[in-house]
Amino acid sequence: MASEKLNIIEQFKNLDVLKMDRRTFLKAVAALGATSFVSVYGNQLASALTFSETKVLWLHGAECTGCSESALNGEKPEFADALRELNISLTYHETLLAQQGIFNDGKLVNTSDLNAEILLHDLIEAGNYILVVEGSIGNGPDGTGKICMYGGNTFKSVFEHAAKNANAIIALGTCATYGGITVTDAATKKYCDFKGVMQTEQDRNDGMLQLLKINKPCVNLPGCPSHPDWLFLTVAGILLGKLDLTDPSWLDADGRPLMFFPQDAVLHDNCPRRGYYDRGVLDKDIAQGGCLWKIGCKAPYVHSDCALRKWNDGTSLCMQAGGPCIACVEPIFPNGSMPFYEEKERVEILFGVNMGMVAAFVIGAAVVAAGVHAVRRMKKE
Ligand code: SF4
Ligand code: SF4
Structure with a gap:
């Protein structure tokens, strides 16, 4: 993990943040996180x-x-x-x-x-x-x-x-x-x-x-x-002129920066418990150490980089600490993700409260992804 981080830093450290095009800047903030971003570009930020x-x-x-x-x-x-x-x-x-x-x-x-x-x-x-x-x-x-x-x-x-x-x-x-x-x-x-x-x-x-x-x-x-990184890196991007507020193409349909809330991936893709999910090791109660799907994890429907960025300076995240994801970054939170600790296999039940609206713009491709995963998982049971 540490060497992976060093490789990422190595990849970006010789670039000039002020001369980067927006695409490269977005890649850098998504990959580096605030900690490495400051260590790599702190001097350039200060002078700029x-x-x-x-x-x-x-x-x-x-x-x-x-x-x-x-x-x-x-x-x-x-x-x-x-x-x-x-x-x-x-x-x-x-x-x-x-x-x-x-x-x-x-x-x-x-x-x-x-x-x-x-x-x-x-x-x-x-x-x-x-x-x-x-x-x-x-x-x-x-x-x-x-x-x-x-x-x-x-x-x-x-x-x-x-x-x-x-x-x-x-x-x-x-x-x-x-x-x-x-x-x-x-x-x-x-x-x-x-x-x-x-x-x-x-x-x-x-x-x-x-x-x-x-x-x-x-x-x-x-x-x-x-997440503090999301705030710091967004403000940095705006102040450096890399994130143009008059051109919202770096935002998703819900106004979120795509580099932190990617629409082509869901949180579940990078969960540290994903191996358990794939092998059908599904916890029925808390503190059993396997996948948390059956006790209410909503991460297969969630677009965020929590599993890569993690919390508390990259230490852990909800599922790693044993808590199912409750979809706190999605517009439907909390009504659409409650009850928090119940398995919701069928999307129409998961987002039943506001299904008409939600199906139109909240979950999109994630539903398809989660549906496919659910079918795969059921076959393994
Ligand atoms: S369902 Fe939740 S706990 Fe299980 S692998 Fe996916 S994100 Fe991790
Ligand atoms: S509940 Fe919120 S902070 Fe926790 S993993 Fe899910 S989206 Fe991230």
Whole structure:
């Protein structure tokens, strides 16, 4: 494994990241991961971005802050180093802001003239920033947005103000991209009416941007949480001019970068437990060490590079740690992938909740692939 990594680094280390065409850049970020990308191209990044500081405003809507946690837990590069490598000024991030408020003028944030709401308002008015949105945006009840308040304002109105003045938007995590856990089927779902930035779980054209008639380029980086590499490498690509936000050909139909969410492969293809699947060693309970298909693994339907990139600085991933994939990067998560720990052989049952919509644009070729695998597996039983 280590020698495989060295070979990959060897392949890219003599290339000039600034002169790469987009195709080569996409290959490099997909193969290297953030850790090796920084070790191979760190100096080039530093010289390219020294004179072009980028402002980032990071807003939290309806969410659990897990995507911030994930970004902050990134190890190589660490979050602060990633900001430095890319010459980013994180001007607003609510979870980290309390300290900024205290130190801005020595008073506690809520008693200060420099409180968070005033600071945010001024930053938005100044414009010229990338907006990162973590969490969905509440439209309910009845279009008021009052289900999610941000200080004295609705988050819907704060998002509207910030989105209108942004140069570009990154929707981070499945709540911000498609609604995620905030649109889990419940009696209150219609009342809350949470929406992703560009789309919802059921409709690619029903995001908050469309509702507010705001036309801004947006990249979707789903995941519950999203991977720190996906964020770092996407921002690096944008800042280096390799990922053109006006040309979405590097994004899939759900707004995800194809280099991390390939449409011609599914997560199951590279699972470390794949050998067990092929030999029909299918666990019936947790902690048995075989393939997790029968206890609910949805990876045969999922497009993501989790199994190659892995988590916690390349240490492990859900299936490796014994947990079935719950399809957290797909628009149908979580309604379409529940119950999480039940085998779902037939696609119409797996995605039964929204089958008409899902069949049209979510699973595509993955269904065929998974169907073929299911037939192969059944023959072996
Ligand atoms: S079904 Fe899940 S656990 Fe089994 S091989 Fe595929 S991805 Fe791995
Ligand atoms: S393996 Fe599946 S559940 Fe785990 S992070 Fe990747 S897509 Fe999400």
